[in-house]
Amino acid sequence: xxxxxxxxxxxxxxxxxxxxxxxxxxxxxxxxxxxxxxxxxxxxxxxxxxxxxxxxxxxxxxxxxxxxxxxxxxxxxxxxxxxxxxxxxxxxxxxxxxxxxxxxxxxxxxxxxxxxxxxxxxxxxxxxxxxxxxxxxxxxxxxxxxxxxxxxxxxxxxxxxxxxxxxxxxxxxxxxxxxxxxxxxxxxxxxxxxxxxxxxxxxxxxxxxxxxxxxxxxxxxxxxxxxxxxxxxxxxxxxxxxxxxxxxxxxxxxxxxxxxxxxxxxxxxxxxxxxxxxxxxxxxxxxxxxxxxxxxxxxxxxxxxxxxxxxxxxxx
Numbered sequence: 001x002x003x004x005x006x007x008x009x010x011x012x013x014x015x016x017x018x019x020x021x022x023x024x025x026x027x028x029x030x031x032x033x034x035x036x037x038x039x040x041x042x043x044x045x046x047x048x049x050x051x052x053x054x055x056x057x058x059x060x061x062x063x064x065x066x067x068x069x070x071x072x073x074x075x076x077x078x079x080x081x082x083x084x085x086x087x088x089x090x091x092x093x094x095x096x097x098x099x100x101x102x103x104x105x106x107x108x109x110x111x112x113x114x115x116x117x118x119x120x121x122x123x124x125x126x127x128x129x130x131x132x133x134x135x136x137x138x139x140x141x142x143x144x145x146x147x148x149x150x151x152x153x154x155x156x157x158x159x160x161x162x163x164x165x166x167x168x169x170x171x172x173x174x175x176x177x178x179x180x181x182x183x184x185x186x187x188x189x190x191x192x193x194x195x196x197x198x199x200x201x202x203x204x205x206x207x208x209x210x211x212x213x214x215x216x217x218x219x220x221x222x223x224x225x226x227x228x229x230x231x232x233x234x235x236x237x238x239x240x241x242x243x244x245x246x247x248x249x250x251x252x253x254x255x256x257x258x259x260x261x262x263x264x265x266x267x268x269x270x271x272x273x274x275x276x277x278x279x280x281x282x283x284x285x286x287x288x289x290x291x292x293x294x295x296x297x298x299x300x301x302x303x304x305x306x307x308x309x310x311x312x313x314x315x316x
Contacts, residue, residue: 003045004117005313008109009035009148009306010098011141012171012266012273015217016235018190019208020198026140026156027187028205030212032163032221033141035148036171038303040098040110041313042069044117047089052077058096061107068111069094071138076118079134083122090118099299101180103267104173105141109310112145116310132160148309150221154209163221165307166229169261170282172274173301174251174289179270181241181248186268189240230261230275241269247295248272254292258285279304 015032022028047053052073054063064070069092077084092114098106115134119126126134128147135142140157150163191198199205212218220228242249248265251272255263261275276282282302290300 001046001048002121003043003316004120005315006042006044006113006117007039007311007313008042008106008113008145009037009039009308009311010109010173010303011035011105011145011148012173013235013264014221014229014233015212016237016267017212018187018194018198018236019205020200021191022156024156027191028199029154029157030209031153031157032217033144033151033153034166035150035306035308036173036303037306038098038104038173038301040106040113041095042110042113042117043093043095044114044121045091046087046121047091049089050084051089053089053091054094055092056094056096058094058100060100061094061096068107068138068142069114072111072114072142073118075134075137076115076122080122080124083124087122090121099173099175099177099271099301102175102271103181103183103265103269104271105145105267108139108141109145111135111138112142113310116146116312120312120315132158144309146309149307150305152213152218163218164224166221166224166305167307168224169226169229169305170276170279171303171305172255172276172282172286172289173271173303174255174273174286175271175299176247176251176295176297177299178297179245179247181245181269183268186237186241189244190237193240194236226261226275226277233262233264233275235264235266237268238265241265245270251289251293251298254289255285258288260285
């Protein structure tokens with residue numbers, strides 16, 4: 001049976017701005033998304049049944065149709081029924097290295113890897129844009145996870161434009177394993193508190209999105225100005241999440257006191273990341289924060305920015 005092993009990198013947000021409401025009920029967003037080297041491993045193998053079998057080594061990850069990776073396989077089965085009938089089902093094994101429910105697109109990356117893996121096993125020959133179109137049916141982050149690197153995302157997050165890749169910065173990720181933040185809660189709370197600032201007309205959305213393309217952050221990315229990138233990172237959801245979760249706010253403040261480029265909550269949290277100019281400074285800042293906040297539930301990961309999305313490790 002043919003099989004592939006793939007890496008699915010985590011993602012952080014360098015920018016998350018909420019522009020307004022969309023007719024489909026989602027939020028109109030502008031985000032700058034960035035891959036990091038911390039990644040899950042997904043092994044996917046053709047099966048002699050017609051079913052989807054999913055196994056994960058993390059006890060908090062569901063192994064049924066509520067898992068995005070499972071749903072990605074089901075989407076491929078439903079989209080290409082004749083190919084599915086010919087090739088059969090798949091066995092998916094996920095080795096989690098990315099923390100769960102962390103705002104790092106771990107589940108989205110797993111789903112992206114399944115789409116890429118089945119495309120290879122079934123010899124469909126789908127292009128990256130075609131895979132991203134399928135990915136958008138599953139979730140807003142998943143198209144980016146297919147391609148990875150550095151990108152600006154608009155719409156509800158599914159419209160992507162590649163930026164100059166950033167690879168020379170290090171990242172400290174920190175997350176309390178006993179704290180989770182509901183993404184729907186975060187967006188709904190933001191809507192309740194800041195609805196009066198929303199832009200609803202199409203021209204207004206277009207104008208606001210255009211301004212981001214000429215923003216200081218994107219200029220800094222174009223020039224690979226690490227210091228300026230660290231100053232310009234921004235996340236609207238911090239306005240509602242940090243007051244509700246004082247431990248996350250204190251974690252960010254602890255990082256801000258270190259010799260780093262910048263710190264921010266990723267996505268809807270609760271992960272906080274610190275951008276650093278070198279591995280040694282990443283290690284030093286992690287050690288300082290760990291010594292200040294002595295909590296066994298606080299976990300750390302040191303990684304690096306990456307230019308890659310889903311990567312094929314091996315095939316059999």
